Amino acid sequence: MVNSLETNTPIRVGLVGTGYVAKLRAEILQQDDRAKLVAVVGSTPEKTAEFAQKYDVEAIASIKDLLNLDIDLVIVATINSEHGAVCRQALQQGKHVVVEYPLSLDVYEAEELINLASRQNKLLHVEHIELLGGLHQALKENLAAIGNPFYARYSTLNHQSPAPQRWTYNKTLFGFPLSGAVSRLHRLTDLFGTVATISCQNRYWGMDGEFFKxxxxxxxxxxxxxxxxxxxxxxxxxxxxxxxxxxxxxxKGGLSFDKEDGKLINSEGTKPIEIGTRRGLFAKDTAMVLEHLINGTQVYVSSAASLYALKVADAARRSAQTGQTVAL
Known part of the structure; x- marks a missing residue:
C-alpha cells in the first residue's frame, strides 16, 4: 500500500521530457490545484529552457539534479529506451513515479522496477490510456452480446512519407514494435486474459543505421x-x-470498430455502437494518479497487468527473431 501524501499542500511534480505528451501533462497539472509542476529536464538545454519558460517552471540540467529537488512525483515522458533507467533513479531517490508506456524495453528490468517500487512503498504507475478510451470501453460493454468470442483482429497501419528521422523510427530508441507500442497487446490481454502461444513476423524497410523508413x-x-x-x-x-x-x-455475433464507426452484427441485423471520445484521457489518467496519492484510491491499471502485456510483447520479439512459436 502506497502511503498517501499530505493534502494541505500541492503535490510537487518534476517532469522528464519536453515532447507532445510532456506538454499535455504540464497543461493538465497547471489546471489542477492538487499538484504543482515545479521543474523540467529535457534532452537538450535549448528545449528544456523553452519548455520551462512556456510553463513557468524551473529548467534543470540533469535528471540527477531534478531528483535532488523537493518533489514528490516524477512524470517520465521521454523516449522509450530511457524509461527504465529514469524510473530506477527516481524510485531509488524515494519519488513516486508515473511513466508513459512501456515501463522498460527490457521485460526483466520492468519486473525489477515493480519490485523496487514495492520495497520503497512508492507508486509506480504505467500510463495505459487506451484502457480508458471510448473504443476499449465500448468493446468491454458489448462483448457479452456476441456470446463466446473466438477470434479478434486489431490492425493499426499508418502511412508516413517521408518517414521522420526521429526516435519513433529508431530501432534502439523505440524498441521492438510491439514493445514500443505495447498498448496493442494490452487491449487484448485486458479483454481476453492470458496468452498460451504467440507467433510473430517483423520486417523493416530502408534501414539507415538504427533508423528505418x-x-x-x-x-x-x-x-x-x-x-x-x-x-x-x-x-x-x-x-x-x-x-x-x-x-x-x-x-452469437460480431463487433466491428473501424476508426470512429462501431457496429454490433448478429442474426437480428446491424446495430450502431457509439464510441466515446479519445479526448481528455491524459487528464483522466493524471486525476486518478493524484487521487491515489492523496486518498489511496485505486488507479485503473495495475503494474502486474502492464508487466504481463510487456511479457507478451517480449515473447513476440523472440518469436520474430527465431521464427518459432513461443509458449508463455
Missing amino acids: ACLCTTQLQFTSGLIAEVVYGKGETIWLEERKFTVDGE
Missing part, C-alpha cells in the same frame, strides 16, 4: 481460452493502406 509487425496469439487474435502494426513509407480497425467474432 517503415516497419510491419504481424502477430498471432492463441489465448488459454481458445480465442485466436491477430495484431497488425505498421508505419512508414511503404505502408500505403491506412487502417485502424478492431473486430471480434463471437458465437
